[in-house]
Amino acid sequence: MINASTGLISLIGHPVEHSLSPQMHNYIYNHMGLNYVYMAFDVQPVDVGESIKGFKALKVKGFNVTVPHKEAVMPFLDHIDPMAELVGAVNTVVSRDGMLIGYNTDGVGFMRSLEYRGVDVKNKKALILGAGGACKAVAAALAMRGVQRITIANRTLQKAEAVAASINHHIAAIAYAISLDDIMQLERPDILVNTTPLGMWPYTDGCPIPDGYDLSGIELVYDLIYNPEQTLLMKKAVDSGCQAMNGLDMLIWQAIEAIRIWFDVDVPYGLAMQALKRGE
Numbered sequence: 065m066i067n068a069s070t071g072l073i074s075l076i077g078h079p080v081e082h083s084l085s086p087q088m089h090n091y092i093y094n095h096m097g098l099n100y101v102y103m104a105f106d107v108q109p110v111d112v113g114e115s116i117k118g119f120k121a122l123k124v125k126g127f128n129v130t131v132p133h134k135e136a137v138m139p140f141l142d143h144i145d146p147m148a149e150l151v152g153a154v155n156t157v158v159s160r161d162g163m164l165i166g167y168n169t170d171g172v173g174f175m176r177s178l179e180y181r182g183v184d185v186k187n188k189k190a191l192i193l194g195a196g197g198a199c200k201a202v203a204a205a206l207a208m209r210g211v212q213r214i215t216i217a218n219r220t221l222q223k224a225e226a227v228a229a230s231i232n233h234h235i236a237a238i239a240y241a242i243s244l245d246d247i248m249q250l251e252r253p254d255i256l257v258n259t260t261p262l263g264m265w266p267y268t269d270g271c272p273i274p275d276g277y278d279l280s281g282i283e284l285v286y287d288l289i290y291n292p293e294q295t296l297l298m299k300k301a302v303d304s305g306c307q308a309m310n311g312l313d314m315l316i317w318q319a320i321e322a323i324r325i326w327f328d329v330d331v332p333y334g335l336a337m338q339a340l341k342r343g344e
C-alpha cells in the first residue's frame with residue numbers, strides 16, 4: 065500500500081506508454097515488500113536536464129532512461145560507470161549519498177540471458193547486425209567473455225567501424241566492421257545477434273538479413289527485439305535448425321540488474337518472468 069514512506073523509482077523516455085517496465089517493477093516491488101512505486105514519465109528532449117534536477121531535489125532513489133535520452137542524461141550525472149562510459153549511453157541511474165551514478169545494463173542483461181540458457185560464447189565467432197547503443201553493449205559483453213571474433217555489420221559502415229575501433233581500443237583487437245549489404249560474403253558465424261529494430265512491431269515484415277542468406281549451421285540467432293515474441297528473423301532461424309532467442313530474457317535480466325543496483329537485492333528470475341507475463 066502506498067504511504068508517506070513510499071519511495072519513487074521512475075522511467076524517463078519519449079514516448080514511454082509502450083514500456084513494460086512499470087508493470088514489471090511494480091509487481092516485483094509488491095512481491096518483495098519494497099515500499100516503492102515505479103512510474104513512467106514522457107519527457108521531451110528539451111526537459112531532460114530539468115527533470116533530473118527535479119529527481120535530485122526530491123531525493124528519488126533511481127530511474128531508468130530509455131530512447132531517446134540515454135546519451136542526453138549523461139552530462140547531468142555526477143559519475144558514469146565504466147561500462148556505460150564505454151557504451152556511451154546510460155539506462156539506469158541510482159542516487160547514492162546525493163550523487164547520481166549512471167549505469168548501462170544492456171551488456172549485463174545480454175550476458176546473463178546467455179548464461180541462463182547455458183550458452184558459452186568463448187572462442188566463438190559472432191556477427192552483430194546494427195551498430196547503435198545496444199550493439200556497443202553486446203559487443204563489449206561478448207569481447208569480455210572471450211569470443212574469438214566479432215563482426216559488426218551496419219547500414220552505415222562508419223558507425224560499425226567506430227564501434228569496432230572502440231572495442232579494439234578498450235578490450236581486445238577482435239572486432240571488424242562491414243556494411244550490412246556485404247553479409248552474404250562473410251564466413252558463417254557461430255552466433256548472430258540482431259541489434260537493429262528491423263522486424264519490430266508494427267513493422268513485423270522487416271528482417272535484417274537479405275533473402276537467400278543461409279542461416280543453417282549457426283548455433284544461436286539472438287534477436288534483441290521482444291515484440292513480436294518471434295520475429296521473421298527468428299522464424300527463419302528456427303526453420304533452418306538454429307536455436308533462436310528473443311529479447312525478453314535480456315529485458316528481464318536488465319530489470320533484475322537495475323533492482324540490484326537500486327536496492328542491493330536479488331530478484332529471482334521466476335518472479336521477474338511472472339511480473340512480465342502477468343503484471344498488475
Ligand code: NAP
Nearest residue numbers: 194195196197198199219220223259260261288311314315
Ligand atoms: P539505435 O542506437 O537507434 O541503433 C539502431 C541500429 O539499427 C543502427 O545501427 C541503425 O543503423 C540500425 N537500423 C535502424 N533502422 C535500420 C534499417 N531500416 N535498416 C538497417 N539498419 C537499421 O538503437 P539501439 O538502442 O541500439 O536498439 C536497437 C534495437 O535493440 C531496438 O529494437 C531495441 O528495442 C532493441 N533493444 C532491446 C533490448 C532488450 O533488453 N531486449 C535492449 C536494448 C535494445 P544506422 O547506424 O545506419 O542508422
